[in-house]
Amino acid sequence: MQIRMDWRAVKFDWNKARAFLVTAEEGSLSAAARALGMAQPTLGRQVDGLEKELGIVLFERVGRGLTLTPSGLELLDHVRAMGEAAGRVSLAALGQSQALEGTICISASETYATVLLPPLIARLRQEEPGIQVEIVVANHASDLRRREADIAIRNFRPTEPDLIARKLGEAQAVLYATPDYIARLGNPRAPADLQRADFISMDHSDTMRKGLNQLGLGLTEANFPLLTESFLVMWELVRQGAAIGVLDAHIGDADPLVRRVLPDLEPLVFPIWLVAHRELTTSRRIRRVYEFLAEGLKRR
Template sequence: MDWRSVKFDWNRARAFLVTAEEGSLSAAARALDMTQPTLGRQVTALERELGVALFERGGRGLELTPSGLELVEHVRAMGNAASRLSLSASGQSNSIEGNICITATEVMAVFVLPPIVQKLRRMEPGIDVELIASNSASDLKRREADIAIRSFRPTQSDLIAKKLGDVVAHLYAATSYLHQLGNPTSPDGLNKADFIAFDNTDGLISMLNERGFRLTPRNFPVMTENRIVQWELVKHGVGIGVMPEVIGDAEPLVDRALPSLEPLTAAMWLVAHRELKTNRRVRMVFDYLASELS
């Protein structure tokens, strides 16, 4: 950033903002606990610094000029940032109340997190929760979310990660579909079965073929990028799909396709921005999720 291009005094910008929001110099002076002439001089000095007229001074009092209307939003953003800085410096950033944004996969968001969020809301009703259900990784560095539940460990140095353990998954199919296949007991019995395709199908084919299957892309005639849609297709007997056992074993319409098959595993990570160290609300929710999901 070229700091030489910033050629105005913040105190004068604050005087302009409060005057615009209060509607008059007298009201703004009271809000800032200063005299009206002093406030007026600050607004006038800012106009000289910026080279624009900010207010029209007429019989109806002060009204923002077109330039003033354009600039006031920028100064308001500066005011909000200054307020957050002041709260942080005074320790009020430790407040529990406020918003928290959590991002997780569709399966996690639909089947696992609702009771956990319900319990969190009972414990801390002042926390407003936004839940992003997406199989794409939100960018925590750009603050697209506060906390992420991911299947991979982040590599960025300014992110904090905690491994929650391994997610154990199996192949599942509708009971009726397995009966149609003859209730196979070995990978060979599923080599002509239909599977539900999703992202990285090549990786899944490779993983299953290492376990004794002989699958090709022709085994995946139906494709969806949505895990919830995939699970519904499995439940309706369209094909075989992968699901964590905590979800799959609880569904009465399906069975494990091969109960003796070695399970598929993936690590689960809880990730947050380094602000976790200084923001009590983020720290509390992070620790709570770690406890519930472990």
């Protein structure tokens, strides 16, 4: 016997399903709202609406976070598959576009989005006025497969097989501080002379301290009394003489208010990659912007 489903009776709102998916992956409504760029109450209403439509409870509160119920766990794989399929449809449709008109979404860290991209985008708009540009400022890696961006500038090589990447070169990260702050440290000449200095950390991990200690600085957690995830905030703290910061030498050397700390110290070296989804290379618009950014960033 063949069972036929009346699809007219099926009511399923993808926006609500997406709200559920991102909330499950982020672990809380607040984190999911930030990831989706919407207000937390709006997101909560979408999740509640999906629960009412399906007649099941999807989440249980555990402390300040959420955990999936057995019903939520069972639904998660199906919704995740729907999201991946929707992304493939969107990518395939965009890949067939040969028009140079339309929107391009570029993801970059706060530093690159503020300093490197603006002059390039200004020139791109002169050469291709039909292309509108959206810049996503993200210090984390945007998910290109889910269309969080069309093109991304990253400091690591992607491992996903459906992403293409071009290495544009390598950047050098250097220690910077104001001349007054360096003088207060006694004008240090060797890495060990910085053990009394304050540094600004960019995240809760220990990556920066470990990297600097490999250069012989011998720093402890006490050397990092300041923390911010914003490169702009970090740099302004450096410019105000609050502590030592680490930044791309191309950017730091151009600021007249600061100078290098221990100029002969070996820099921290990291690669610069330009990344896009493989299917996007069949789009004339995406390909035009990708090649334009590759040429411009490599020159800079």
